[in-house]
Amino acid sequence: MASDIRGSMNIQPIAYFHSPFTSKFGIPKQSGLVKDIEGSIVFEPEYRSPDALRGLDRYDFLWLIWAFSANPHGATSPLVRPPLLGGNTKMGVFATRSPFRPNPIGLSSVRLQRIEWNTDNGPVIHVLGADLMDGTPIYDIKPYVTKVDCHVEARSGFVDDNSINRLTVVIPPSIANSLPQEKLNTLVQVLELDPRPQYQNDPQKVYGMPFESHDIRFSVSPDSILTVIEIVPLHN
Numbered sequence: 001m002a003s004d005i006r007g008s009m010n011i012q013p014i015a016y017f018h019s020p021f022t023s024k025f026g027i028p029k030q031s032g033l034v035k036d037i038e039g040s041i042v043f044e045p046e047y048r049s050p051d052a053l054r055g056l057d058r059y060d061f062l063w064l065i066w067a068f069s070a071n072p073h074g075a076t077s078p079l080v081r082p083p084l085l086g087g088n089t090k091m092g093v094f095a096t097r098s099p100f101r102p103n104p105i106g107l108s109s110v111r112l113q114r115i116e117w118n119t120d121n122g123p124v125i126h127v128l129g130a131d132l133m134d135g136t137p138i139y140d141i142k143p144y145v146t147k148v149d150c151h152v153e154a155r156s157g158f159v160d161d162n163s164i165n166r167l168t169v170v171i172p173p174s175i176a177n178s179l180p181q182e183k184l185n186t187l188v189q190v191l192e193l194d195p196r197p198q199y200q201n202d203p204q205k206v207y208g209m210p211f212e213s214h215d216i217r218f219s220v221s222p223d224s225i226l227t228v229i230e231i232v233p234l235h236n
Contacts, residue, residue: 013137015043022134024070026195026209029083031108031131034189041125048122057115061144067137068104075102084162087198109144166192171228178231183212191226
């Protein structure tokens with residue numbers, strides 16, 4: 001039933017996202033920062049028609065509209081503290097991509113890797129570079145159109161003035177063989193972005209991050225070197 005345009009809109013997930021991240025910890029803060037992260041989109045039964053995806057495989061990128069489903073806190077202030085600014089500077093919520101929004105809706109641009117047309121779950125879309133947690137509800141999918149979606153000369157606010165700092169990642173060879181090489185390469189790119197909360201900078205602390213069904217345990221030295229201490233399989 002159509003909703004009154006003046007009122008709230010009742011929307012339901014059309015699909016759910018499958019990701020190597022089973023918690024928010026470690027997920028890149030924007031899509032495309034780690035280009036090789038693999039993810040897949042599995043549709044709900046009523047949307048598993050190949051006709052709904054007809055022509056989609058002619059695009060290289062997609063827009064995903066999704067829910068911040070793992071964020072238990074709604075917007076409580078018109079101001080937020082962007083991590084890129086160190087977590088200390090306040091900006092208007094609508095000038096940021098903070099998850100703490102009046103409506104907890106996310107928008108991500110991802111690369112279309114392939115469409116698996118015939119599975120037990122209907123067509124499955126495989127993508128690269130997403131910043132979504134495993135189990136994230138997807139509300140809509142739209143194709144990325146270069147002629148209208150790409151604005152090369154556009155300003156990007158405080159993002160233009162603040163570079164993304166990356167850590168040096170060290171994984172001892174005896175630990176590195178816990179993951180296949182392609183997964184290890186992706187893990188290094190994720191860890192380079194410093195998954196720690198902005199307010200934590202304790203060189204003695206050992207952090208744990210779930211990734212690809214493993215617990216990645218690491219510490220970070222004062223000179224910005226992240227050392228992986230253990231890679232331990234997670235047991236369900």
